[in-house]
Amino acid sequence: MPAARESLLEAAGAALTARPWSAVRMVEVAAAAGVSRQTLYNEFGGKAGLGSALVRRETERYLDGVDRALAAPAPPAERLAAVAEWTVRTARAHPLVRALLTGYWGADLPLPAARAAGPGRLAGEVRDRAAAALTPGEGAQRCELAVRLALSYVIVPGQEPGPGELLRLLSAPNPTAGGR
Structure with missing residues (x-):
């Protein structure tokens, strides 16, 4: 059914x-x-199964949005910025996604299945999808930066980044990467 x-x-x-x-x-x-x-x-x-299914559905919806952002016909930095912006918006609007990304499961949320637990799992999935969607020459190394930057806006709420702000940060040359 x-x-x-x-x-x-x-x-x-x-x-x-x-x-x-x-x-x-x-x-x-x-x-x-x-x-x-x-x-x-x-x-x-039962209720636990319903809760797990709800968490799974929210995860899939979030990752579908990540995939849409990565598939957009845009330069790599714009696609990564779109992923970061989607992450911030979705985590702020959906407590289950925020809990999956941060690892904070308050008593007001259903618990995920054991294999879904852990704050790094979903961020790692986003990073891996971004790395697969971008060729190495397009800046796949910036995937981790985009995810971590987005998570900083989720974990420490403040004013939402303005249009293009995340793109500017992701497009800027990395001054500390010179020796790597």
Whole structure:
């Protein structure tokens, strides 16, 4: 039942925006999705399974945005800046993505599956995708910089970078790389 599964994930995501995960009730999620509670349990096995699926879905949505930014017909620095900007915007808007990137799982969020845990896993996936999308001569070495720069804006919130600010930082020559 792919439609029921997606409806349940949408309903769970909406419930999570309204209240902490501990206050989300399976009966309410099922009712909001228009399915029986038994269907929810058949699809996910329980609240933990639903939470893990929700985390997985948010991860996939985030990585889809990364892939779109990397596939854009633009110079490498612009694509990396787009990845960094997408990371900042998405992490600020989606607590599950922020938790995956930073490793901070407050009590108000569902826990990920054990293999998804760890703040470096998602950042490493973004770095690897960027390195694969760029040829070595295009500046694939800047992938790690783009991810880390974006994470600094996520971890220490402040004014969101202005248009082109991340591009300027990523395009600037690296004064410390001369001897490497």
